[in-house]
Amino acid sequence: MAIKDGDFVRVNFTGKIKENDEVFDTTYDEIAQEAEIFDENKTYKPIPIVVGGNHLLPAIEKEIVGLEAGERKTVEVDSDNGFGPRDPKAIQLIPMKEFKKQGMTPYPGMRIQAEGGEGRILTVNGGRVKVDFNHPLAGKDLIYDVEVTEIIEDNEEKIKSMIELHYSNPNVDLEKTEISIEDGVVDIQLDEMAKFDQQSYMDITFARFRIAKDIWENIEEVTKVNFVDAFEKREESDDEEDEE
Amino acid sequence: MAIKDGDFVRVNFTGKIKENDEVFDTTYDEIAQEAEIFDENKTYKPIPIVVGGNHLLPAIEKEIVGLEAGERKTVEVDSDNGFGPRDPKAIQLIPMKEFKKQGMTPYPGMRIQAEGGEGRILTVNGGRVKVDFNHPLAGKDLIYDVEVTEIIEDNEEKIKSMIELHYSNPNVDLEKTEISIEDGVVDIQLDEMAKFDQQSYMDITFARFRIAKDIWENIEEVTKVNFVDAFEKREESDDEEDEE
Structure with a gap:
């Protein structure tokens, strides 16, 4: 089915400066290495976005509307719709x-x-x-090669994709996220390891707000997102096992 | 009713070095000023503890057992039961x-x-x-004047008292804590301002663990404590609804 605004998708892309074909950003490992912009702290794989959610340049998201999963498109973005004019x-x-x-x-x-x-x-x-002090891409016309790799249909997977986008942490296993959706309320319980993040609580709050906002704006009927940190009394038998 | 182990109480106390009557700690404003140990970052009022919860020296908590609300007691704590011998x-x-x-x-x-x-x-x-490098009170025999000001009976108030003990933050209004207890699960939603704490998430996790542990060890049937951060979609105003 053709992609519409508000859809959750995964995309690969490569961004180039039009005048000289210089690659400045990409989700492809090999292209990053070739262009000598490979960053070992980055994971090269398709990134999750909401179409129309301002996760990529709006000019690119607009062009994703109407594509099907698996389709590619080359999008020209002039400087005004990119990083603005040079000042x-x-x-x-x-x-x-x-x-x-x-x-x-x-x-x-x-x-x-x-x-x-x-x-x-x-x-x-x-x-x-x-x-x-201009943005390095100010005044540049850009070309993006975009590939939609997946349309995310399942609500739990949509929620996980926004956690992946806004709160990536190498110590936190996204597969261990527990999600429940009931009466418009989403409960999210992250992997236990998330509790030991050394970032400030305020920074985590900002990430959580972005996750919550993308969820309630784009998943029907959701009005509230709870992040739950659970602390459970250990079973006595567990304690005994530990003592052994 | 006489206080027993596991009771939640509020106490005032003043700790003195036996040999010279020097006050080294107190919950009373006037006594702190008189002894010239007044700390303007500290709030002078009775502190909440669980009797037997290791919130005060065990030797003091033991002596609180059997008292009634409003009672005072003078407790001698020798150095072995206080801060240990000098090394x-x-x-x-x-x-x-x-x-x-x-x-x-x-x-x-x-x-x-x-x-x-x-x-x-x-x-x-x-x-x-x-x-x-010895503790300043190592090798000293101590005298504590203890006053039990209140026995906390209500479960919600017991929970709030442990938040007060382990997570005090001048920006967070304890009265705005929402607590529910159902089927052995306690849900705690703190004042909105707690989300903007600049401490690391990990430090907050440690404080939460201490709160949770004191709760499940001392409130019947509690096996799980959830800390919930809620993010709610704002109601759209009537005007905006009309535009849709």
Whole structure:
């Protein structure tokens, strides 16, 4: 069945800069290696999204509507629908002494973190350093190759896919998530290991909110999402086994 | 009714060193001020404990058994039942240069953090600093004045008292805790603000485990404690509904 807004799907994609075919992002292992952007902390496999959920650029999600599972499509995204135009005001001259203060030796191409966000040094000229705070893809027209690998039909699998998208943690086994849906209320109990996450509770709350929002906006009749952390009294026989 | 093991009670207490009547801990505001140990981050009021739950020194909890609400008792705790004997091996000589490395100027009475725990500097002698890593109350006989202010009878209040003991957070209003008990399962939903705690999830898990354990060990038939974080879809306003 053709994909419509609000569908949960898994997609592979490769994003390239139109003018020079440079690959800047991909879900394919081999393509990442070829383009020398392979990141060993990343898992290369199709990512789950809700179509129209702003998980990819809206211009791409719009083009996924109407496709079938297994279909591929090449989508051109001009800079206005991509990462916006380049802003000349986002190029700033910073006195060399600001870098010296922090013990840094700036060079062209160096990436720095500053109040204005992440910047890339363009030139170093005597006492002045020219830094570009534009998004690296600002002003670029882009081409995305998109492949829909799966349409997720089952509600439990839809919920799991949003956990995968918003809360990935190498220590947490997604298969151990327990999900129940009853009277519009979703109860989610994650793998026991999730309890030992060292992230701040607030950051986890933000991830949970994103999961909950994608669920209630896109799964019929859901109005409430509970994250449940259970603590259970051990059976006495278990204790005895431990003592052995 | 006389207090027995497993009862949830609130107590005030003041702990003094027997040999010199020095107050080292108290739940009374005025006594803390008088003894010059007042801590403005602390709330001075009766603390909730389970009798026999190891929330106070066992030697004190034992003496609370048999008291009635409102009763006071003076309890002597010798060092063996208090903070243990002084260990001469816990007094160490540390070369002055170790302090210099860290830009510290040691002086007698100074408290330091080291691998061996917290220590107190006894003497500074040329190149050598004598540090005592014993607990400040090790080897001391103690006297506690204890007052039972309340016996907690209601199960919901018992649960709230353990949250108060193990998870106090100035931003979280304990009165906003929602508790349900059904078929041996306790569901706890804390004040919304608890979601924005900046502590690590793991530290919160440890506090929750302590709460859960005190509950299932001391409230009949409870075998499971769930901490529930709910995320609810906001009601759409009438205007928005009309637009659909």
